[in-house]
Amino acid sequence: MSRIAIDAMGGDHAPEQIVHGAVDAAASGVEVILVGDSATLAPLLAESGAVIPIAHASQVIEMGEDPAVAIREKKDASITVAAKLVAEGEAGGLVSAGSTGASLAAAAFVVGRLPGIGRPAIASLFPTGKIVLDAGANVTCRAEDLVQFAVMGAALAQVHFYVDPPRVGLVNIGEEAGKGRDLDKETYRLLSDLPGITFVGNVEGHDLANDTADVFVTDGFTGNVLLKTAEGAAQMVLTLLNRALFRPELRDPVEQLLPAFGEFRETLDPEGVGGAHLLGTKGVVVIAHGSSSRVAIRNAIGLAAEGVDDGLVDKIAAGLATATES
Numbered sequence: 001m002s003r004i005a006i007d008a009m010g011g012d013h014a015p016e017q018i019v020h021g022a023v024d025a026a027a028s029g030v031e032v033i034l035v036g037d038s039a040t041l042a043p044l045l046a047e048s049g050a051v052i053p054i055a056h057a058s059q060v061i062e063m064g065e066d067p068a069v070a071i072r073e074k075k076d077a078s079i080t081v082a083a084k085l086v087a088e089g090e091a092g093g094l095v096s097a098g099s100t101g102a103s104l105a106a107a108a109f110v111v112g113r114l115p116g117i118g119r120p121a122i123a124s125l126f127p128t129g130k131i132v133l134d135a136g137a138n139v140t141c142r143a144e145d146l147v148q149f150a151v152m153g154a155a156l157a158q159v160h161f162y163v164d165p166p167r168v169g170l171v172n173i174g175e176e177a178g179k180g181r182d183l184d185k186e187t188y189r190l191l192s193d194l195p196g197i198t199f200v201g202n203v204e205g206h207d208l209a210n211d212t213a214d215v216f217v218t219d220g221f222t223g224n225v226l227l228k229t230a231e232g233a234a235q236m237v238l239t240l241l242n243r244a245l246f247r248p249e250l251r252d253p254v255e256q257l258l259p260a261f262g263e264f265r266e267t268l269d270p271e272g273v274g275g276a277h278l279l280g281t282k283g284v285v286v287i288a289h290g291s292s293s294r295v296a297i298r299n300a301i302g303l304a305a306e307g308v309d310d311g312l313v314d315k316i317a318a319g320l321a322t323a324t325e326s
């Protein structure tokens with residue numbers, strides 16, 4: 001089922017931007033259901049003229065709350081109700097821009113993990129066509145966890161980037177097999193013998209811009225630092241380009257380049273993707289940034305719908321089954 005449940009109360013700009021993004025996604029053909037306080041959401045929908053079902057939820061998990069405690073105590077929180085819709089088959093996936101910790105907890109405990117999955121992982125999609133996971137869900141990992149990340153990331157590369165077979169690299173401080181921590185060495189050994197995976201060995205951060213691998217596997221601490229560093233580098237490049245090009249003496253040639261420059265900025269804009277997949281659960285889960293605008297929410301919903309329609313969860317399950325047989 002490609003219906004997407006949307007946590008309409010989560011995010012810095014909720015519920016207005018969430019509702020607007022859902023309306024835009026519905027207009028593009030995605031079936032959506034808003035989850036949140038119906039008394040708040042109904043007037044916003046009426047203003048838009050859109051007809052979208054609402055699943056009432058009377059509570060909200062705030063950013064500062066302990067996620068595990070809040071999931072247990074706030075049974076009628078919007079993220080919990082959205083997760084229940086997925087668990088009960090009323091929706092195929094969910095999107096939330098609320099507390100990442102709450103989204104992780106709801107996905108793991110309410111939607112449920114796929115059989116054999118130790119730790120679901122956040123998979124970040126880079127504009128260069130690369131996937132990095134884990135991007136922050138698991139600060140500490142075992143080698144077995146990273147192997148599962150490799151399988152899940154490969155499935156996502158097939159669904160989103162249409163890469164077959166996807167090449168998997170292990171993020172390390174050098175290309176040689178003996179590099180890195182004990183975790184990296186053990187993961188390297190396991191991935192080298194894993195069936196169904198095209199393992200290309202160790203990769204480094206600069207390989208995100210090269211044609212070395214499609215999936216970059218690492219622990220959540222390293223992956224999050226890599227992600228935030230790449231985001232900062234992209235912003236720095238845009239700032240330096242603005243400084244170098246937008247000067248009075250270059251006005252005429254720059255005006256001719258503006259369409260290409262606009263495309264470049266759009267490629268680097270994280271709102272173009274909208275969110276990151278949380279892989280390893282029984283339903284599609286997309287985590288959007290807390291400051292998401294309607295554009296980002298619309299794109300996050302589209303990302304979730306793509307995962308549902310293309311059978312992302314089934315592909316991950318099949319890959320895990322193949323890996324387990326080894």
